[in-house]
Amino acid sequence: MKRIAVWLLFLSVFLAACGGAAETDEADGRLRVISTVSPITNIVYNIGGEKIDLSGIVPEGTNSHTFEPAPSTAVKLAQADLIFMNGLNLELPSLKMAQANLKDGAEIVLLGDQTITPDDYVYDFSFPKEAGNPNPHLWTNPILALRYAEIVRDRLAAKDPDNADYYQANYDAFAQRINDLDEAIKATTASIPENNRKLLTYHDSFAYFAPRYGYTVIGAIQPADFSQPSAQEMAALIDQLKAEGVPAIFGSEVFPS
Ligand SMILES: [Zn+2]
Incomplete structure (x- = not known):
């Protein structure tokens, strides 16, 4: 909440x-x-x-x-x-x-x-x-x-x-x-276990947010040319999400998540 x-x-x-x-x-x-x-x-x-x-x-x-x-x-x-x-x-x-x-x-x-x-x-x-x-x-x-x-x-x-x-x-x-x-944001971040302070985003837009609040950007889904990720890239990503034990995923109106 x-x-x-x-x-x-x-x-x-x-x-x-x-x-x-x-x-x-x-x-x-x-x-x-x-x-x-x-x-x-x-x-x-x-x-x-x-x-x-x-x-x-x-x-x-x-x-x-x-x-x-x-x-x-x-x-x-x-x-x-x-x-x-x-x-x-x-x-x-x-x-x-x-x-x-x-x-x-x-x-x-x-x-x-x-x-x-x-x-x-x-x-x-x-x-x-x-x-x-x-x-x-x-x-x-x-x-x-x-x-x-x-x-x-x-x-x-x-x-x-x-x-x-x-x-x-x-x-x-x-x-x-x-x-x-x-x-x-600082107070909310303090409520997130330190191990969970990792960000994986569709679009790579938190590069300057992350260091201020102690998050690590572990990756981005969108290829550097802003095209759609391939099925193979999506499969690799799902494996990565499982391996990292990512607890939450948020969507964006601009990009298909
Ligand atoms: Zn952008």
Whole structure:
């Protein structure tokens, strides 16, 4: 029950505001802000709130690693004052399109690249070093997500100083929720026997979450090219699950589990 409560808290921090990113033709004087994947859209909305005209270009439930923006997205990108992306090579087609269409005075902010240095990059099952792209999922670590929020606050305030206090107040509220979440995850982890603090995920997205809370990522099911695992790979995985005595499996709406 406690674990469920933590996950609900986790979801409420990262998903609750998703409905707020309305698309409008008229920005009515507000900053026009574009974001990419939904966790980033959510963080930007938590800070920018109603004072920005925010649009996320990667639809909810889409595989962001293989996402290619539609040609029409170029129009939106060309109107944006600020474009927030994860970076770390997650959204290369969208980044290329944004760079090609960037209006004068507009800015592209790569949050991940500003949050960690190459020394901190994690390479793993789905993101092998040979391929050159580090695991980009920084936001599953609440403290790194808070750093994203800090960068968002500063960029919004720089472009729109009249609302700097509003962005700061939203940041303060967000920081409080992040700290509560961090404490709740720590408390919940303490209730899991140490030997069970292992994660095997379909999609390899907990690389930065695991070390903060003392979990070990033992593998990922999804091949590095994001294709479906073969029947043989699935059979090997089932053997591994049995051998490790994995007590719980959780599904995802984005990937077939
Ligand atoms: Zn991912």
